[in-house]
Amino acid sequence: MGRKRGQEEAKTGAxxxxxxxxxxxxLLLCFFVLLFALSTIDAQKFRAIMQSFQGSLGVMKGGKTIENNLYIHEALEEEKTTKQLEELEDFKKLQEKIEAYLEQNGFQNEILVDLEPRGLLLRFKDNVLFDSGKADLKGNAGQTLLFLSxxxxxxxxxxxxxxxEGHTDTxxxxxxxxxxxxxxLSVARASNVVRFLIEEAGLQPDRLSASGYSQYHPIAPNDTDNNKSKNRRVDIVILRSDFVKSEPYY
Structure with missing residues (x-):
């Protein structure tokens, strides 16, 4: 059938x-998706904070949060660092007090006081606490141990x-x-120091432990008399809290 002259052709499509x-x-959809993506982290933080409050207020048993959230963990790490710094300051003050006492009593060259990763180290050099080949505390050793306690x-x-810790040379x-x-010998020396700190100085037994390492933890080569005297020692270590947690027997 023919198209009438003048009739416009119908348009198809939208x-x-x-x-x-x-x-x-x-474009608007992409824009709002972008805004949502940028705000996702804040939403997670908000949810984590709310969950933490719920646990701390006793909503959940034991005061725990619903989940082990990354942001809660980061906050706990910051608190942990603060506690570590406070503990470090306490150790530094203790070190100063001990060093002042040692200087007043002429022991500054016989007993080393040093901060190390495990905590505060007191290193009693050769013959300060014991006579050669013996494990009985010398008479004047108790005064220093009592001050420390x-x-x-x-x-x-x-x-x-x-x-x-007790140590010997080779x-x-x-x-x-x-x-x-x-x-x-190394075990007996460490044990006798612990026994003195408990029975004479009155420290709680569950705070103390004794270890003997014989010749196997030297701090100098056992090739001269001077180096051997360095290795014959008793170490008292006041442990950091984090180090204690990593030790299974504490």
Whole structure:
């Protein structure tokens, strides 16, 4: 059938204005998706904070949060760092007090006081606490140990754990039935220091431990008499809280 003359041809498809409208809506959608993506982290933080409040106010048993959230963990790490700094300051003050006491009593060259990763180290050099080949405390050794124990009873150190370590050089024990090897001697020396701190100084037994390492933790090569005297020592370590938590027997 023929088309009438003058009749306009019908247009197919969407109106032209729909193309512009569709582009605009697409751009708006992308814009709001971008805003949502940028605000996702804040929303997570808000949810984490709310969950933390719920736990701390006793909504959940034991005061725990609903989940182990990354942002809560970061906040706890910041608090942990603050506590570590406070503990470090306490150790520095303790170190100053001990060093002042040692200088007043002429022991500054016999007892080393140093901060190390484990905590505060007191290193008693050769023959300060014991005579050669013996594990009985010398008469004047108790005075220094009593002074140390008085400091460790103060509030800021009352919960600190103390490790006593005995060390020897490589020279074998000669003519001793009581201490056949350096193992027995190093353990006996550490044990006697711990026993004194408990029975004479009054420290709580659960704060103390004794270890003997014989010749196997030297701080100098055992090649000269001077170096061997450095290795014959007793170390008292006042442990940092984080180090104690990593030790299974505390």
């Amino acid at each position: 109106p032209e204005w729909m193309t512009t409208y569709g582009d605009m809506v697409t 008085d400091l460790l009873k103060q509030d800021e150190f009352a919960n600190k754990y103390i490790r006593v 020279d074998p024990i000669i003519r001793s039935q009581k201490y056949p090897t350096n193992w027995e």
